Amino acid sequence: xxxxxxxxxxxxxxxxxxxxxxxxxxxxxxxxxxxxxxxxxxxxxxxxxxxxxxxxxxxxxxxxxxxxxxxxxxxxxxxxxxxxxxxxxxxxxxxxxxxxxxxxxxxxxxxxxxxxxxxxxxxxxxxxxxxxxxxxxxxxxxxxxxxxxxxxxxxxxxxxxxxxxxxxxxxxxxxxxxxxxxxxxxxxxxxxxxxxxxxxxxxxxxxxxxxxxxxxxxxxxxxxxxxxxxxxxxxxxxxxxxxxxxxxxxxxxxxxxxxxxxxxxxxxxxxxxxxxxxxxxxxxxx
Numbered sequence: 476x477x478x479x480x481x482x483x484x485x486x487x488x489x490x491x492x493x494x495x496x497x498x499x500x501x502x503x504x505x506x507x508x509x510x511x512x513x514x515x516x517x518x519x520x521x522x523x524x525x526x527x528x529x530x531x532x533x534x535x536x537x538x539x540x541x542x543x544x545x546x547x548x549x550x551x552x553x554x555x556x557x558x559x560x561x562x563x564x565x566x567x568x569x570x571x572x573x574x575x576x577x578x579x580x581x582x583x584x585x586x587x588x589x590x591x592x593x594x595x596x597x598x599x600x601x602x603x604x605x606x607x608x609x610x611x612x613x614x615x616x617x618x619x620x621x622x623x624x625x626x627x628x629x630x631x632x633x634x635x636x637x638x639x640x641x642x643x644x645x646x647x648x649x650x651x652x653x654x655x656x657x658x659x660x661x662x663x664x665x666x667x668x669x670x671x672x673x674x675x676x677x678x679x680x681x682x683x684x685x686x687x688x689x690x691x692x693x694x695x696x697x698x699x700x701x702x703x704x705x706x707x708x709x710x711x712x713x714x715x716x717x718x719x720x721x722x723x724x725x726x727x728x729x730x731x732x733x734x735x736x737x738x739x740x741x742x743x744x745x746x747x748x749x750x751x752x753x754x755x756x757x758x759x760x761x
Contacts, residue, residue: 483527488551489535490522496542496549511537568721580719582632584706585639591707592642594735598702598714600655601645603633604690606676608669641707643688644746646738648695656756667760674757682750689746693738700738705731 497507504518511534521530521538529535529550539546547553570580585593595601602610611623636643654660658670681690693700702714711731713720722728744752 482529485551486524486527486529489529489549490524492544492549492551493538493542494522496538496544500542502542507538507541510541513537568723570719570721571717581704582635584704584710584712584721585636585641588641588706588709590640591709592644593707594705594732595643595645596700596703596735596738597645597647599651599661600673600677601647601690603636604677604680606669606673609673612665612669637684637688642686644735644739645688645690646700646735646742647690647692648700649692649743650695652692652753652756656760671757671760674753674760678750678753678757681746681753685746685750690749691739691742691746692744692749692752693742698738698741700734703731703735705735 497503502510504522505515508515508518513534517534521534530538532546535546535549539549545553600609605613655662655665656670656674658665658667662670681688703711704714705711705728708725708728710721710723711728712722722731
């Protein structure tokens, strides 16, 4: 809903914001006048006139463009001085997503959000909960001879994430863990012994780290989620395969947060039940 502002107050705010933008850009009255094609006296009048009149749209738009701010901000229609293109650029970014355990961008986002709750829907089993053998089986085809070094380097980052003061909530499709246990789909060819040790590890780790780390299983037949991570109130990141799509505007972050919280509320296996559920799957492999 729009908030009504008295025209005299709006005119006064226009003068204040125009002067602030000029100071920020280190622009003189003469310099701004040359930039927008008017006399210096016109700029002087804009800054000193104590009346309730505002300049015409062409002058406001020209001043905004020359000073790198939005016309809406000059007219007190918004409190954000950035131009629309800049707001969009800051709110939405597309970055590469290399095939790696913890790439630098993801690690930087985790450090930025340290202390906030991190909500995560992974593309598969969460890397931070995998055994060394599981990581080697999964990443060797992609990392080749550098697998051991890459896993060693990433282990420090995984350990940092585990020790971070952030709370972690992870929501995983129920069928993902079932497919892992049976060695089907993506996990076809994964040795039985490796699956057993991974399920033991998952059961032990989720019990040890609870409640700071909570893993939920949701039924993908009733609910759907693309891989996404919400870093507190700061940003939400969609995983697109080769790229990350990152949102920083408040409305989108809140929307992804609501989506994730719904997965947790409707989970089939709760975080408290997860250790026993993983152990039960492990017992079926004996």
